[in-house]
Amino acid sequence: MSPSAGGLVVFLLSVQVIQSQDGWRVDYDQTGVCAAKGSRVVIFYNYTHPPGIDPSDIKDRFWFTKEKDGEPVDLRTDSEYSGRVKYECYSYSDSCYLIITDVREIDSAEYKLTLMTNKPGEKYTGSPGVTLSVTGLQVQVRRSDSTWLELTCHSSCVLSDDPEYDWYKNEEIIKTGSSLLVSSGSTDRYSCYLRGYWDHGSPAVYGPQRPSVSVSPSAEMLEGDSVTLTCSADANPAANYTWYKEHEDSPRASGQIFTITDFTAEHSGNYYCEAQNEMGRSNSTLRLITSSGKSGEFLHDRNRLINKQHLLHVYP
C-alpha cells in the first residue's frame, strides 16, 4: 500500500469512527411533526457525547435542513428562516429545544442537529432527524340533507393535540368547533382557522356567484354562422357548468363553453347557464334572437350593422 493510499484509508476510517462512535447521540422528542401553516413548532431534544469529550470541546451545535459544499447550513444563517428560529436549552438540565415560528409550506423538511467539536472535521449529526410537514387547512363540504351542508376543517397530515378550529363567515367569527352546518345555496364565504392562529386560515369556500355570460363573435353573428357562449362564475371549489335552453329538461351542453354551429331561427330563444359546486348553484340567462330576414337583405353596411346588433341580447 502506497503511503498516500494508506493516508486516505486512515482518513475515511476516522470519519467513519466519529459518525458511529459510541457515546454520541441526539434524542429528539418526536420523529415527525405535522403543523398548520402559520403556527409555531417546538422540537425538544437532548444529546450525549462520549465521556472522553469535555462539554467545552463542543464548539458549535446547530440545526440544519440543507447542506452547502457538503457542510450543513445553520438555520440561523438561512435567510428563509430569518427571525423565525430560536435555539434554547434549559439551564438546569440537558434538555434543549428548537422553535420555528410562523411555519410555511416550504419549511417542510427533515431537521437535524449537528454537533461540532474543536477538532477540525470532528462532528456528529443526529440522523434520522425530525420530519416537519407544514400543511394548509382545507374546508371539506358534505351534504347533510337537502337543506344542510356540513363543513369540516382538514389538513393533509394529522395535527397533534386535537386541534380546535374557529369558523368564519365573511371574515367574521361565528363558531368554534370541529364542524359547521350551513344551509345549501348560500353564497357566503366560510373558512376555518386553527384556534389562536388567526392569520393563516383555509381558503374560503362559497357557492357560485351569479355567472357572467358572454357571446362571441357578439354582434357579428348571422344565420349560418357559429356562435360561442361562455359562462364563468366565481366559486370555491370551482364550479361545473351546464347549459339549458328554456323549457327543455335535458341540458344542451356541459362545460364553460357552448358552441352552436350553423345558427338557425330554431336556435333562437333563452338559454341559461347553471354553475354548480358542492355549496350550491346559480344561473344566468342569455337571449339569442335571429332576424327573420335572410342574410341577403343586409346589403347596406349601415343596416347590416344595426340588424346584427339586434341579434343578441344579454341580460342579467
Ligand SMILES: *[C@@H]1O[C@H](CO)[C@@H](O)[C@H](O)[C@H]1NC(C)=O
Ligand atoms: C432527554 O433525556 C432523558 C434521559 O436522560 C429522557 O428521559 C428524555 O426523554 C430526553 N428528552 C428528549 C426531549 O429527548
Ligand SMILES: *[C@@H]1O[C@H](CO)[C@@H](O)[C@H](O)[C@H]1NC(C)=O
Ligand atoms: C357538478 O357538481 C355537482 C356538485 O359538486 C355534482 O353533484 C354534479 O354531479 C356535477 N355535474 C357535472 C355535470 O359534473
Ligand SMILES: *[C@@H]1O[C@H](CO)[C@@H](O)[C@H](O)[C@H]1NC(C)=O
Ligand atoms: C335561476 O336562478 C334563480 C335565482 O337567481 C332561480 O329562481 C331560478 O329558479 C333559477 N333557474 C333555474 C332554471 O334553475
